[in-house]
Amino acid sequence: MRKALVCGAGGFIGSHLARRLVGEGYWVRGADLHEPEFGPSAAQDFVVADLRERDQCARALDGGFDEVYQLAADMGGMGFIHSAVCEIMRNNVLINVNVVDAAAQAGVERYFYSSSVCVYRDMALGEPELAEAEAYPALPYKEYGWEKLYSERVVRAYGERYGFATRVARFQNTYGPEGTWRGGREKAPAAICRKVALADDGGEIEVWGDGQQTRSFMYVDDCVEGIYRIAQSDHSHPLNLGTDRLVSIDELVRLVAGIAGKTLTVRHDPTKPQGVRGRNSDNSRLREVLRWEPVTTLEDGLSKTYTWIESELLKAARVATGTARPQ
16 A cells, blocks of 8 residues: 655645545545644544755654655635745745654655746736746746746756656636635635625626636646646656636636526626736647546536535525524
């Protein structure tokens, strides 16, 4: 039985990944500041640890592991990324340096690092997708992307010096059930699902920016499948992990409203942060290396996500009115 440590196993993607690895027959330890919010961890063992601290990284690795999956990060939606620049830089650099250093000292065989398409520059609308090599010359839009690009280099340097396999995936926006959906750290799909669910048919919702900014989105099951395939592959260079479909935020609203069966008016707020104008990755190398690509359509993934967020809102309402106990 192979042993895997999932750092960030209390978070959205990490909790799904732990479940997948257990299903593959691994013995899994999760490590994070907290256990998953929406249910118990699937990991056989869970260590509550502050991975910004080197000694706590070593504690999480105690017992010996074949593979480490490093997904722990201080992150959130566009509002958080704009308001917590220094916290993001400090916390994530500390996490990434300390985890890979502890993994090297512990003698792991294989190390996966979750990077982001945020390493790429801002794109004009209609511009061709960016391939992996186009992360250089470096010009990420915000400091979150600069930190991700730096941490990619750290992981590569450690792998070369200590002789373990390193794998890096640059995630597109990932969404799905059991992800943050309120509180300021939620991503666009979850925020829009929540706003649509709360709106009356014929009502209005707010969208940050002019709604024409474009993104690609990847369903969490596809993300986890891609992580596992990349980690087990022989490809040592960063790979874009995502879909080719590009949609505007206004189009995303129309899709979710259609799923909900509602007709809504959008009120744009250009004073709020909207992020890059456009961002899409060229995923041809992913297909070449893995002979695989994400399979969940945006409509299917959003339908599952909307249904789950709607159910969470109903639970919260029952708790607020005293008709149900908090979970």
